[in-house]
Amino acid sequence: MDGHHLCCSKHKVKRRLWSPEEDEKLIRCLATHGHGSWSSVPKLAGLHRCARSCRSRWLNYLRPDLKRGSFTSEEEQIIIDVHRIVGNKWAQIAKHLPSRTDNEVKNFWNSYIKKRFISQGLDRNTHNIICSDHQKASRKVACNISHTHQQPISVLSLNSQTTDASMEMIKNSSVKVPNFQFPFPQTLDITTTDDQTPNVVWTVKGQSSSDFTSFFSHGSSLGSTANIISSSSSSSSSLNQDGFGIINPCGEATLKSSEAPRSEGDQRQYWRYDQKTIWISKMETDDDQFGEAKVNQNIDASFDAANFDLGFMESTLLSEAGLMDFDLASDMNDLAWN
DNA sequence: AAAAAGGCCAACCGCGTCCCG
């Protein structure tokens, strides 16, 4: 999975598999001279191959740390999880599978997983269930009904980048949703309980923290485990006096000053969770409407696109909450509930 | 048994980025 150097792209070379003799030459050359410069390898190794072909062969096949053979179910799950987040970034996905190459991952995806997704009626890009216009319309109706008959508790909007334009959109858009639902039996709540310092609390209604762990361990395949803040005391300790903080997904809560591009007079508190930027504004509480729910604030949330799983959020909110007016066809880079 | 079709995977392609002079 490597490009070709100018030298060999000039003249179309017939595709040719590497022979054991060529492999041997390449291995011996690299053992002798190291991996300093690929451009010198063909000559040093006595190979009639271009530098990039040698590099490709080494990286994708001859490297001693490579694991050959079929993918395990664990590896498959990692690929699916990471792909849901980063898309067709095979090199990025392969980084989570140290002994696999991007080429292997890509081939595996195209050969097995993609086809399985199609057979299961899942969108191979977003991993969502592909639904018909009729289904979408049904969801829209459900959304409208819920808005009419239920007391709204959260105002949530999402955007991939905290640009001025997106912030404007965030401010202007407001979707009333009965709750912030995830595709698990848990509910993630974010609250402001203090007039001066927002106290950010992640609660799990009626669920054990281990369930919450499994929820966030969605990120574990990314090489990290999410921090769990399940009580107001622990979460407040993770915030500095301004109420700004970082929750490190590795489990340590660390502080960071606000870098949020707030406009003058904007009273909202800025809280950063890893790559995600969450704006929280205070609002009148309407407690106990939903039992133990502590969500009684407006939440404006904007998320940097870099590592955040918008597709996951989309499928989550669409398939589980099922109460939002949401257009599947909308560009995920401009995701918003309106 | 043989030809055709389909699947898989290594190799190739084109483009973007980085780095250095």
Place this chain on the structure above:
DNA sequence: GCGGGACGCGGTTGGCCTTTT
């Protein structure tokens, strides 16, 4: 700042192997 070489990456495809007809 610019140009060129080297490298990295995602997409594509040729060729081999297996399965189907």
